[in-house]
Amino acid sequence: MDKLEYLNRYAKTSKFRNALKIPLEYDLEFKLLAQGEYNVNYLFIHPSSGQKLLLRVNTGSQMHLDNQIDYEYNALKELFSSGRTPQVYYVDGTKKDFPFGVLVMEFLEGKPLNYLTDLKIAAECLSDIHSTKVSSDTTLISPKNLLYAMVDECENMAKVYLDSPLGDTRTKNQIKRLINYCNEKIKFEKDYDGDRHYINTELNSGNFLINGPQKNNYIIDWEKPLLGEPAQDLAHFLAPTTTFWKTDVILEKTKMYKFINDYIDLVKDRFDTSNIIDRFETYMPLTCLRGITWCSMAWIQYNQSEKILQNEFTYKKIESYLKHSFLDEIESNYFL
CATH class of the missing domain: 3.90.1200.10 (Aminoglycoside phosphotransferase (APH), C-terminal lobe)
Incomplete structure (x- = not known):
């Protein structure tokens, strides 16, 4: 089973649905946004609010942490008051229902930085x-x-x-x-x-x-x-x-x-x-x-x-x- 199949199954769990207030009767569609060295990012839309959300799947830790995804989640919570980071809504680093850590945050619009103009x-x-x-x-x-x-x-x-x-x-x-x-x-x-x-x-x-x-x-x-x-x-x-x-x-x-x-x-x-x-x-x-x-x-x-x-x-x-x-x-x- 590939990561997306695992993810679709995980997204139907009551833990995930209740935390994000997503009714069980709605199906979610995850679209691949980007894949890095240790993370894969997916876009999905909250069926009730219509808000674009980013789901981040973590596969490893450069910092050799046992719970990398919680570390990132906590950092984003602490930094939210800066006005320069996305708001986080959900984290699960247990790996009980999914083999990797999961983080859900708001999807933000914008282009990569241009060193010549930005x-x-x-x-x-x-x-x-x-x-x-x-x-x-x-x-x-x-x-x-x-x-x-x-x-x-x-x-x-x-x-x-x-x-x-x-x-x-x-x-x-x-x-x-x-x-x-x-x-x-x-x-x-x-x-x-x-x-x-x-x-x-x-x-x-x-x-x-x-x-x-x-x-x-x-x-x-x-x-x-x-x-x-x-x-x-x-x-x-x-x-x-x-x-x-x-x-x-x-x-x-x-x-x-x-x-x-x-x-x-x-x-x-x-x-x-x-x-x-x-x-x-x-x-x-x-x-x-x-x-x-x-x-x-x-x-x-x-x-x-x-x-x-x-x-x-x-x-x-x-x-x-x-x-x-x-x-x-x-x-x-x-x-x-």
Whole structure:
């Protein structure tokens, strides 16, 4: 039985119907919207209200969590007051009636972000997200040392590639060199004792829904949020390893700093941004390393057929990130 058949059966359970106030006599039609590495999104319409809803099926956890879907659900609940995220209506991470986690949220309209025209709107979205007051009973992970946590994550991902006979020797040596650079860069860093903010940690263009200036614009896909420094999000958003992922765009450094200054102006006095540029520059090489090591790990998984979800576009992009020319460009601009 495929996932959609399982889903249709699950959608007829009284637990699902009662929670969403859907009468049992109505049939639901689920249409595939998008498939990522660990999630599949379906669109359906509530038969009573006519509201468009998104049902998210989670098949795994990048964060190695036992209950990934509940983590995302709780993050979205906490962030709803920002005005930049969808409202959530239902979650089931038990996997008793369905083999995967299920999340239902409102479907939001919008186009993916265009790095050439929408940077000011992105700064508005991020300034509101980062300014949202952290809930007193938050369930989000708050790493003691954010930079060490990033490098540790990179080393764990890289290990999959470095230990595999499938990996290219030159690429392995370059990844080791980049890891050593980042370890040297942060070796005197102390545990972070500043204010914590909600950060997305995965801000590619496809995670924005843009409707235009003075309209409703959103950030979606809260699979890996943390409580951390806004500078980490800014570095991830602007890093070449992010912008190149969906669009082939690599931003000039002058545009990066223009974006950060716009962001600071939009934050106003909602929190202290006095050292955010310095912290951005600390996070940038680590962010590039994170993108590269994730691709190295995913390349091995794809070639060993370990992934439940296979995505041809993603695989081709992963291969382009591991080309010597791309790695050399990243190293010369951000690691030397």
